Amino acid sequence: MGIVGKVESLWRYPVKSMRGEELMEAFVGFAGVYGDRLYAFRSSSSPKGFPFLTGREEEEMLLYQPVYRHPEPMAKPTNFAEAEAIVSGLTPLYADSAEMMVDVRTPAGETLAIDDPRLIRVLSGRMSDAPEVTLLCSHRAMTDCRPISLFSMQTVRQLGSEVGAELDKRCFRANVYIELASQTGFEEDGFVGRTLRIGAKVEIRVVDRDARCKMITLDPETGKANPDIMRLLARLHEGKAGIYGAVLVEGKIRSGDHVELLS
16 A cells, blocks of 8 residues: 555546546546536437437547636636535535536537537537437536546556557546556556545545446547457457546545555
């Protein structure tokens, strides 16, 4: 037990399946990274158990860049300082709907509000089955599994070596990328069932390895797929890469923070 690495970078994804944004610091609460995946699109052609429109169906979604229109209230809960002064773990107050507004820059260079009907028409119009697409909004992250995901840079490099190409870490859409002290890929698998402290305060219980899908095969710059990545992952690593966590202690984390294995 002790320090196992440091935070290489922090990311959040305002709109599910669209491009992420790198943060220098982030509030991490029980619901995950503040402002992460608060918006998503529902597709009538998707299964009821997973009704979202994602890059699996529309690869070009990864080329859309969402940005919060009001960065300050979306940086941390509005009562963060007051709550911290009382006791750790008080329920944070989230920004109101107007403060949560997102603007999206399309691959064509046009900027549209997230609720602009033209954005839905652009997204659905590219699909052959012409599904009905509707916008979803939540104050809690619409993640696929646990609220926060972590991925080591060593695993990024090892997978790139195995597939024979340099991989962009953004393919793996993690919230926290970690530079481990070890030089071996997939070392984070050993954290499952254990607790990490990031920075001075935040504690995350690692609950499972991350079972991957087509999303990791998509180039973040072009949206083009490289199926070799998923085939290799299935053959050598049980189709899993990275880890999921549940937040036990809320707080801020920053790029460069130490990552400590507690238990």
